[in-house]
Amino acid sequence: MSAKPFSSVWTRERKGPRDQGLSRDQIVRAAMELLDADGLDALSMRKLGAHLGAGATSLYWHVANKDELLELVMDEVYAKVVIPEDADWYNAATAFAYGMRGAVSQHPWSVTLIGVLPSLGPNALTAAERLMGAFSSAGFDGVDVDYAVAAVVSYTLGATVPEVSYLNAVAQAGTDVVGMQALMGPIIEEIGAGYPSLMARYDASAITMTDPLTARRFAFDFGLAALLDGLAARIPGNRTKDRRITREAEVHGDT
Known part of the structure; x- marks a missing residue:
């Protein structure tokens, strides 16, 4: 099996907005907004275009695919x-x-x-x-x-x-961390009963x-x-x- 050719958004010349369209910075900011709000699985080029009120052409002018978009947002991280x-x-x-x-x-x-x-x-x-x-x-x-x-x-x-x-x-x-800790506490106590040293450390940490x-x-x-x-x-x-x-x-x- 031949390897898939590697490509990166950073190897392509950066383009300015097309016909008064969106800039790359606008696209990246909007993508990060969606990611922060809904997570990685919720991001798609279609949803991003809808969020920006733009068509696919404006997006693909700057990035060839979703992977290139993610390269850009990761560099913002x-x-x-x-x-x-x-x-x-x-x-x-x-x-x-x-x-x-x-x-x-x-x-x-x-x-x-x-x-x-x-x-x-x-x-x-x-x-x-x-x-x-x-x-x-x-x-x-x-x-x-x-x-x-x-x-x-x-x-x-x-x-x-x-x-x-x-x-x-x-x-x-x-839930939150405190709520999860409350849910897990009884389970940990039950399963950890045969490990007294671990449980002693767990109990001491919970107190302090x-x-x-x-x-x-x-x-x-x-x-x-x-x-x-x-x-x-x-x-x-x-x-x-x-x-x-x-x-x-x-x-x-x-x-």
């Missing part, structure tokens, strides 16, 4: 990930992590597009370049730059995507943190701080921990 141009590695990584978490949380439909559509738009590439540049300036070298960036991106999305997916499921169930969303924010803060502390230990000139890990690997025959 990345527009919320603002990394200052002169930020050091720690502040750049922090800005990316909180910016990406906030953007995905604000636009929960984007969860199912991350990793599916290529991030080739100017906002996504600007964020990537600034994050990579900050790590390079800190002293990370060669492939270590890629690994450091990947660690920050992977942690951010790994912690955020399941949370947003859960919130999507809660919304679809017609009554707001589930706040607990998730604290958990994100803790994980990000731990990750950045680990990256700081790997900056050239501060590699004692790295050398110890290497020696331990040699002792155990892992290298």
